[in-house]
Amino acid sequence: MFNQIDLEYNGPVNDPKASWLITLCSVLGFLIVLTLVLLNYDAHNAGLRPYVEGSLSSSGVTNPVTAVLLNFRAYDTLLEIAVLLIVVIAVLPLRNSKTSLVRCIEVTNHDLVLTSLQRWLAPAVLMFAGYLLWAGATQPGGAFQAGALLAGACVLMFQTGVYRVNYTSIMARSLMACGLAMFIAVGLALIWFEGSLLKYPQDYAGVLILLIESGATLSIAICLASLYSSLIDIPGTGHAATFESGS
């Protein structure tokens, strides 16, 4: 929906001096407030770090960031994945198309450099995304990073215009929803088995977190790829055709 915007502004051009003055005043004011806060800041609090370190052994992972994101504050992450879904629904076209997820189009002029880059780089990126997902349990990494990398691989594949993704097909919609669906399914199942929402049993916590992250990785990747496709419209490469209507 938002990609249809073409706003024209015919009013008077802003006075650059006034804009500068306003920006300067607001920035200065903000800095003064910040300084005041920091001066008055009593540093006796270490935040939640000791709590996190104390409970890390029972969280199923050893990386504190992953433990906070997917165990201690998993509910926030679940809602954030819902936020991503909202953004994607907002930019999807209004009609659902019945064509399949990916179609190949015959392109007459092959770009040799681009094609070989795709052949060499895309599988490596795919592998590395899988590694990042796996490494999230012990080191910096995890679903968001892996998903972003996968989306990058998709963007690389889009460059030749050979592959066209239909983001409104049932397959694409299932992939977009699978991150949130997996999270909700695990969370609700744990109410049944453990008696509390998102309360992982200690032995299976690592596996369940990896399961949730795998679903989230797929959703994040296709959501980011669809955002790219909806914003980029290169003439000749047929990206606009990804939004052909189903009627």
Added chain:
Amino acid sequence: MTSLSSSLLLPIIVFLPLIAALVGFILSRNTFQGQLNVGFAFVQFLIVVLMTILFLDEQSYQSAVYQIGSWGAPLGIDLVVDGFSILMIGLTGLLTLILTIYGAAYYADDPKSLRFWPLWWLLIAGLNALFVSGDAFNIYVCLEIIGLSAAALVALQSTRASLEAALRYLLVGLLGSLFYLMAIAILYRSHGTLDLAQIAASSGNGLPDQVAMILITIGLLLKIALFPLHFWLPQAHANAPTPVSAILSALVVKASLYVLIKFWFEVLSGSTTFGASQVLGVLGGIAIVYGSWKAFRATQLKVLIAYSTVAQLGYIFLLFPLSEHAANTSSFSGSSFSGSSFSGSASQAAIYFIVAHACAKAAMFLSAGNLILSQGSGDIAQLKGIATREPLNVLIFTIAGVSLIGLPPSAGFIAKWLLLTTSIESGQWWWVLVVLSGGLLAAMYLFKILSLAFDNTLDDGAVQRQPKALSSKLLTSSALVLALITLALGFNAEFILNISNPPVGVSGI
């Protein structure tokens, strides 16, 4: 786990709308889509009713807590429900049911329904999650969900005006969220926790708390659209699809208001001052007069109703000066989290105002949507003589208008009565003048519509356009139910006040 309690239902009312959103998103358009969504709304309503009954029955007006993942407050996230939030949840459940029925009829044969239903349910999930949240950062995430899905729903209309309004709404909402996030960062630095109850327990009148309170107030005022920051609201609310307009005015602005009230009276009540509350009250007073005047000058029906929302929100902000005074006189200790600070007669008036305005404004938007559908145009001038063709919708509009003006017997009358008595009791008589003049101005802009609607003189043929199809029975009857609820609330004031305000707490003061 053996006995059922209201806190066990807390995660359900967040997850049920999320599941409904996923089902609506994955299932393609089909014939039973409308029934499916109404079914979800009905189940949610039943759960909310059950939860309210359990809460009133078991809790003796204490707040109920659900620990997600059994981690407990500082490390994990707690879901908390108290009297105010159970009232908001109940209101959300009721309005969701009626507006979903309306939406099912409104979007019966429209390809936009594919995008409408997932966004709609995600918005409801965000509202429910916000009202049960007990964590400062979790509230930020909920505000994000609400703001993004609301902006996307406004853009669903796909007209140029609605896209511009949606974009502005989105940017204003994001700016407000960033102010709030900044405040949360400051609070986390000085308190070392994100849990609202723990922040409240350790909050005083320090500088970080004051700066955080200022940032939260500015950010949320942007989202609530109090007078100088209201610039985005009329266009966004007027250009949205009708069920979206209704929920935006009835619940979405109230969600930010809920957060502001929670911080102002419970979490950071130590750092609020009499002067600041007077400023909010003055802004509210200006909003009443200015919003009513702009509503009177509006030429589009939905713009008129949207400006009326700006005015009505002003009344709720009179709560701040009035209850600040009450807190001063009754030697109340400001930093307890029991919610007793938010149980004076001023807060009773504000809560009642929130409920009354939500029902009346939703009914008014629905009936206005029906009139526009029937007339084929949103121009006020085109409404001439419409009472003969759409008598029921004009009746609904009138009932909602009576409540907004504050005439008996309606919910709006009780709300204004509570507000007037509170201002006289607290000695701040100047607010009485504002409330009374606001009522007169509301009567001016609403009677303008009604006199046009009942005007049957055929002066020239151009005004009387070709009659369109009459609005469907389902659309009209769901609006009628809301109007009747508005009337019924005028007779059952005690019920609402008892849910939100524990009699224990009142006698404790």
